[in-house]
Amino acid sequence: MHPPSHSSLSLHRMAGDLADDGYCLSIWRGRCRRDQRLDVDLSRSAAVFALSLAGATKLGGIIADDEKILGAEQALMLNGAARPVWLASGGHRLLILEVTQEAIKIMGGGMPLRTEVEGLLEAADGQMLGPFEVGQDVLSLAQQLTQPPSHLVSLPVWYRAKVMELAALSFYCLGEQKMGNEGNGSMDRERSARELVQRATFLLERDLENPPGLEILAEELGCNAFQLSRFFSAEVGCSMPQYLRRKRMERAAALLHSTRLGVSEVSLAVGYTSFSAFTRAFVREHGETPTGFRHKTG
Incomplete structure (x- = not known):
């Protein structure tokens, strides 16, 4: 896969190799100045799970009237046949997981595939399933x-465990509702508050460079700001600004450890326009300066 011209899109090969591991995880991240076509080379022997965390994606059909639009927080599956893929103008985070059919059987541990997924895998090349909405568990995963942990020595093992979890939710639990209709009012309220906070954390982490403010976030979630702030502190154990700072510093640490971006570039990437404010926040969270951290972990 190659990033298109006239954009700041970049392709990150996160983990795995189809030939050796049975899976490959990658993500397109960045911004398009206009609609752009991607040079996507998907394996014909793999099932593909595509999830848009931000931005709109259009997949051209094998026939003219078979196009699919993948919106933000939607997913689809296809059986690996090559298709033209466009990203609409704007910001994007498109996660693509390719898994061989042999690996799917192993990851499932004997669990039966969902009927629609089994049909997709057995269908002729070019078939797609979706787009469909995904649950908060899939979005959080x-x-x-x-945004993998920056200090984990066994990072390949961590990736494989997470990929197996995502595959299980996608290939075996696709479309199932985890919430029942029974329960008392107190439990329902607690569950609603928990889901509201899970949704809030997802929206905050989706764009650490420019996260929504409390009022905008509350409006998007359909609640008032005071209610959201109270629920958030009760569920997470800290205020929203504290949580946001911690996540930004975790992301900054990962960038310092795994990329060659300058410290000022990392600062901007996590939403700090003031270098001194970024340094203070980093020291507060990690106990040392960004430069010291890079020398220590690099």
Whole structure:
């Protein structure tokens, strides 16, 4: 895969190799100045799970009237046949997981595939399933995969475990509702508050460079700001600004450890326009300066 011209898109090969591991995880991240076509080379022997965390993606059909639009927080599956893929103008985070059919059987541990997924895998090349909405569990897991821990020695093992979890949710639990209709009012309220906070954390982490403010976030979630702030502190154990700072510093640490970006570039990438404010926040969270951290971990 190659990034298109006239954009700041970049392709990150996160983990795995189809030939050796049975899976490959990658993500397109960045911004398009206009609609751009990607040079996507998907394996014909793999099932493909594509999830848009931000931005709109269009997949051209094998026939003219078979196009699919993948919106933000939507996913689809296809059986690996080559298709033209466009990203609409704007910001994007498109996660793509390719898994061989042999690996799917192993990851499932004997669990039966969902009927629609089994049909997709047995169908002729070029078939697609979706787009469909995904649950908060899948969104949260995808978020973790795009922002791996920076200090984990066994990172390949961590990736494989997360990929297996994502595959299980996608290939075996696709479309199932985890919430029942029974329960008392107190439990329902607690569950609603928990889901509201999970949704809030996803939206905050989706764009650490420019996260929504409390009022905008509350409006998007359909609640008032005071209610959201109270629920958030109760569920997470800290205020929203504290949580946001911690996540930004975790992301900054990962960038310092795994990329050659300058410290000022890392600062901007996590939403700090003031270098001194970024340094203070980093020292507060990690106990040393960004430069010291890079020398220590590099």
